[in-house]
Amino acid sequence: MMNGDQYPVTRGRDLNHVAWLYDPLVEKLSFGRERRFREKTISCMDIQDTDRILDIGCGTGSLTLLLARRITAPGEVIGIDAAPRMIAIARQKAAKKHSPAYFQVGIAESLSFADASFDWVVNSMFTHHIDSGLKEKAFAEMYRVLRPGGLLLTADIDRPTTAMGMLLGWGGRYLLLQPELEDNLLGRLADFMRGAGFVEVEKKAHLHGLVSFFKARKPE
Numbered sequence: 001m002m003n004g005d006q007y008p009v010t011r012g013r014d015l016n017h018v019a020w021l022y023d024p025l026v027e028k029l030s031f032g033r034e035r036r037f038r039e040k041t042i043s044c045m046d047i048q049d050t051d052r053i054l055d056i057g058c059g060t061g062s063l064t065l066l067l068a069r070r071i072t073a074p075g076e077v078i079g080i081d082a083a084p085r086m087i088a089i090a091r092q093k094a095a096k097k098h099s100p101a102y103f104q105v106g107i108a109e110s111l112s113f114a115d116a117s118f119d120w121v122v123n124s125m126f127t128h129h130i131d132s133g134l135k136e137k138a139f140a141e142m143y144r145v146l147r148p149g150g151l152l153l154t155a156d157i158d159r160p161t162t163a164m165g166m167l168l169g170w171g172g173r174y175l176l177l178q179p180e181l182e183d184n185l186l187g188r189l190a191d192f193m194r195g196a197g198f199v200e201v202e203k204k205a206h207l208h209g210l211v212s213f214f215k216a217r218k219p220e
Contacts, residue, residue: 057126162209
């Protein structure tokens, strides 16, 4: 489905209405650790400098821009997000940094890319914004656009492993009225990946008792 501006529209949550506040808010709420989180995500990826990488739910492009610094032609890094205002900010940041990263409005459940287009698909703090049905469709699309042997990296809220993680995770679920969080909090992300066809689904790291980094592969 398209909106009046001819952008694809998702039924999942997007942050278009708070795009202008996103970067400063995340920086303050993370106590300056946001960049370290992005770097941790990249550390879980064994990237080749000519890889084609798709960043899904890229927001204002912070991770996408860091990834683009690792890539040289004919490699490419593309970031998509359902929120047009997020993409506008990401493009401004890319222009300011003279980055080759490319950004476009797009939705995870219906990607506008051909089959087997990418070596890597990455998504960071994205899946907890979409419901179970959209998670199934999104991971199926990630699988489709990866080349055989291509790799997936998902960094997101997972089953809490500490009392503080439990409080933050389930507290957020009910205080923010966000039922989309439940799949993550119940530890179902790996099941969605396997259901889409991914193999070798592995939890590479777990931070703050709440966030996990999953790596998976599309079979050859």
